[in-house]
Amino acid sequence: MTMRMRAMRASVLAVVLGGMAAPGPAGTDGQQKPPSAWSRERGEAIFFGREPLIGRLEGDNAVIPAELSRCANCHGSSTKGQAGLRLDRSTLLGLKKRRGGPPSAYTRDAFCRLVGTGVDPAFVIAAREMPRYALDEAQCSSLWTYLTDGSESHAR
Numbered sequence: 347m348t349m350r351m352r353a354m355r356a357s358v359l360a361v362v363l364g365g366m367a368a369p370g371p372a373g374t375d376g377q378q379k380p381p382s383a384w385s386r387e388r389g390e391a392i393f394f395g396r397e398p399l400i401g402r403l404e405g406d407n408a409v410i411p412a413e414l415s416r417c418a419n420c421h422g423s424s425t426k427g428q429a430g431l432r433l434d435r436s437t438l439l440g441l442k443k444r445r446g447g448p449p450s451a452y453t454r455d456a457f458c459r460l461v462g463t464g465v466d467p468a469f470v471i472a473a474r475e476m477p478r479y480a481l482d483e484a485q486c487s488s489l490w491t492y493l494t495d496g497s498e499s500h501a502r
């Protein structure tokens with residue numbers, strides 16, 4: 347093994363161990379907070395920006411201001427007429443050609459990947475206008491449930 351490789355290994359290990367040793371979010375009493383739960387209501391709050399997410403445009407480090415990054419701005423009722431931007435059971439769960447790729451449908455995991463990285467279920471990359479979001483499992487499950495549970499109140 348070369349010195350360089352050994353050094354790389356050591357730094358990778360340091361990152362892994364450092365991450366493991368990092369304390370979780372602590373409450374005022376020093377106790378670890380339980381991971382926040384997911385719910386349809388939380389998904390609605392995220393969709394309309396009451397719970398802001400950190401969103402960025404691909405290739406840009408600047409965080410988009412919350413009032414511009416909320417999903418409803420581009421996927422809400424006012425954009426109903428715009429093809430391709432409606433998010434509900436039929437557009438997400440239906441087998442559809444998206445962005446010129448082969449027909450594909452979303453699962454929760456595929457949805458989370460799209461929202462986080464822009465890569466769609468057929469591995470086609472979404473346009474830059476769709477921000478990439480830093481979101482955790484609970485936030486993503488909340489959004490997914492809100493958009494696909496069939497009540498469609500977000501599309502009113």
Ligand code: HEC
Nearest residue numbers: 414415416417419420444445460461466472473475476477
């Ligand atoms: C600034 C406008 C904008 C915002 C804000 C935005 N999107 Fe998008 N989104 C788009 C555009 C434009 C596309 C279509 C991209 C393409 O087809 O390449 C898209 C595509 C998507 C798709 C893929 C749909 C499909 O059929 O493949 C999903 C899922 C999605 N957005 C979810 C979200 C969620 C969830 C949020 C909020 C966390 C959000 N978007 C916020 C503009 C936006």
